[in-house]
Amino acid sequence: MAIDTGDTTWMLVATGLVFLMTPALGFFESGLIRLKNSLSVIMQTITGMALLSTMWFIVGFTLVFGPDVSGVIGDLSNFFYENVPFSEAMDIAPTIPGVTFATYQMMFAVITPLLITGAFAERVRWSGFILFVILWSLIVYYPLAHWIWGGGWLAQLGVYDFAGGIVIHVSAGMASLACALVLGRRKGYGPEIMVPHNLPLAAIGAMLLWLGWFGFNAGSALASGQLAASAFLATQIGAATCALVWVLISWARTGKPTVSAVINGGISGLAGITPAAGFITGQSAFFLGIVLGLASYYGIVLIKERLKIDDALDVSSVHGITGITGALWIGLFATSAINSAGPDGLFYGNPMQLPIQAFGIGVGAVLAFVGTVVVLKIIQYTVGLRVSEEEEDLGLDISYHQEVAYENK
Template sequence: MAEIDTGDTAWVIVSTALVMLMTPGLAFFYGGLVRRKNVLSIMMQCFMLLAVISIQWVLFGYSLAFGPDHGGVIGDFSWAGLRGVGAEPNADYAPTIPHQLFMVFQMMFAVLTPALIVGAFAERMKFGAFLLFSVLWATVVYDPMAHWVWGMGGWLRDLGALDFAGGTVVHINAGMAALAAALVIGRRKGYPDTSPPHNLPFVILGAALLWFGWFGFNAGSALGANGLSVSALVATQLGAATAAVAWAVMEWGKGRHATALGTISGAVAGLVAITPAAGFVTPVGAMAIGALSGPGCYFCVVVMKRRLGYDDSLDAFGVHGVGGTLGALLTGLWATTTVNAAGADGLLHGNAGLLLRQLVALAVCAAYSFIVSYGLLKLVDGLVGLRVGEDKESIGLDLTQHSESAYTLIG
């Protein structure tokens, strides 16, 4: 019988709470970026996912993702309602902590991932359509992909691609779905001449909460309180720090001012990119990944989005899709077994095979997410209509979808 370790258990409990805070953090990050008439709709969507996906996860989501394998593709319903998922550790996933703790830690990832997509269709989607899409997406896209990458018997897990904390399942997955959403729902009225972010201090508060929570996301993914979790913690800090500096330098170098929004966008891009690498790279490797992912995301958010004309309103694809992709590839360069014996050596440590496996995992997940998300969005559009009417978009989603307004003038 596997033995519960109290230190490991304590750390993963704390990490679960840290990752939980990322979804409200995202609510502030995205909420500050939209116009004042839509801030509550964004926060409502994030909080509603925190509630709805928690229920979905316990009822059947966890079982589909981590339950007994069928063909490397999907789990089954034998753990539905958490049957058999209790205090006893699961030796396959996390031998030193209660199985139920592993389940709830993973729940927070399942909540955060669909919340990331919100940034692509902000300010124009019907609340009901959003809910329907999100629950379908969690079930048909997130749960299978989590199984491929993390589930026992999952085919990508067996392939040997490295993804420490969810660069593929969380960030590439959400990023590609975001691109599909931006394309299916179309541009906001008036885009690109829409108003600037209505509350930048909210955005910065949100980024701060994300950065804070990310220590749980990455260092918690070691599933223990040990040298590996500390290594991931250090890599996380350095990935964020170097990407933040890199983004600010890019802005400054272009003859413009270094902006607060740019700097924190860089930090988030670095956090995304370091996610798959966190437990496999040295501190210097982490800084290299941060230094490359900042400018990479900068290019996609500032240059490419404008040229191609899609309205990924809050850059869910530009930061999470692109940052996740860069992170997966750069892991294939800088990964080293000196940090984590269970990992693999990357190209810079003399092994080209890993980069190839990273590329396969990345391409398959990106394609699956984009195609199925696109189909789901079309389906929901046909069933209930994705987009609010033009008049409602003008008035704002806070009033038209929730009968509330964030800011009052008197009283």
């Protein structure tokens, strides 16, 4: 099929929206943590975007989307974007230039490890962070993305993931749980260190993430048209419904509807709709949003309040639990009427899709959790992982970057 100018334009816009999500993530996380560490997560996300983009250009794309080697990893034929066409399409995206597809996928590889910064915020050394995102991409993200998106063994088995529920959100969520368990709690862990320092900044970040998510999900159709439109609708309805559920639960539990609840609910819905957005109807997305709201909110209650696990910004629930839920939803409610290249789920006559999805989720979760523990142990015994007590007391902004977010007046 020839390259389509309209599809190419749409994909360039979608790529720009996805690029926006990384600094938006930094703003979102910065506003939700303490002032003395607020610059550190912005530094991590923006520096991470530069580092991970370079890694993807050099070796990431070829390991994920290069010709398959035994279902495990791509070969090195696209090293440094070698043989990635500028004027021709690739089989995986037949109506856009190959380089457009490769660069669109770059930002998925960028944002995934950076989601984990929300779990270990306020307590990881700068050198440890740099080594973490490098090793985690090589050990977890690139193999898992190849297994599902690059024609690897899970794709061959029939596991589906439209825009990253397993590849991105399950992996980041399970990695975040591993980080929280290995690192331990922040000094003085309790209500006094859970108060966001700048909710307007967090809200701006959340709304920019919401905007960028349309490129994330609708862009994964890899063309303009009815599939992109359907994914766009599912994304908005799933996120909006989930946000409302969070507001209602927060209001009922505390007597006060909060900004923290509505923005976290929106992000939970966006994460959870991601794997299913291109396979389900708008009506199904509505009900998924309700389930995502309940699962993610009470996941935080369990992990943070009951188990006292210090996942600083609740990545394990907001991304992990929702990613699992959305990926399972494919096994229940996917319909080929929405996406002829996708599966039918249990309620559309294909009961086997549910256990296949569950198996794919399990594989992704185990790889992410175990791989993350291995990465953390390597860092711990090389450059060092956790900041000193003195650095934690002073804050990472001054300790590592010699800067402050706001000038004292």
